[in-house]
Amino acid sequence: MTVRGQSPGRIIRLSPIVEFILDFMAGGLGGVSTKRPAPFPEGETNASLGAVAAFAGTLSALFALALLVITALGAGLSSRDYAGLVAASIVVAILALGGRSAGSRALQVTQRNRWLARLGRAVATLALGMSCVSIGFGVFWLVRHGA
Numbered sequence: 687m688t689v690r691g692q693s694p695g696r697i698i699r700l701s702p703i704v705e706f707i708l709d710f711m712a713g714g715l716g717g718v719s720t721k722r723p724a725p726f727p728e729g730e731t732n733a734s735l736g737a738v739a740a741f742a743g744t745l746s747a748l749f750a751l752a753l754l755v756i757t758a759l760g761a762g763l764s765s766r767d768y769a770g771l772v773a774a775s776i777v778v779a780i781l782a783l784g785g786r787s788a789g790s791r792a793l794q795v796t797q798r799n800r801w802l803a804r805l806g807r808a809v810a811t812l813a814l815g816m817s818c819v820s821i822g823f824g825v826f827w828l829v830r831h832g833a
Contacts, residue, residue: 728796735792736799739806742785747809749778750816757823765831772824779817785810 753775757768789807793800 739789743810
């Protein structure tokens with residue numbers, strides 16, 4: 687690759703990494719479009735509710751499962767630890783409720799990502815149940831330890 691502005695007899699060799707970066711930047715600049723994408727018929731915020739439901743449901747299920755295992759075993763933790771686990775379980779339950787509501791709303795307002803909405807709603811329901819059981823275990827251990 688030669689650098690413009692230099693005499694033709696003088697060639698500056700650039701490393702392949704620098705050439706790749708320069709080509710990437712030049713390609714990105716040339717690919718800029720002024721045409722606006724068509725708006726979604728159901729609105730910008732409703733178009734991706736199915737994906738949001740699946741993300742929130744899956745994330746809450748992962749956290750709820752971990753919290754359920756920790757609170758169900760209940761070995762060697764202090765009252766302060768159990769109070770933190772109960773608080774974390776409440777936060778996960780709120781996330782699961784958000785996933786459930788996003789999944790339900792997606793099925794009502796849009797035709798996009800309906801399978802993601804159903805999956806997210808089902809997984810969020812499971813996570814909500816696990817969070818409630820985890821809260822129950824945490825409260826049980828708190829009462830047992832005399833918090």
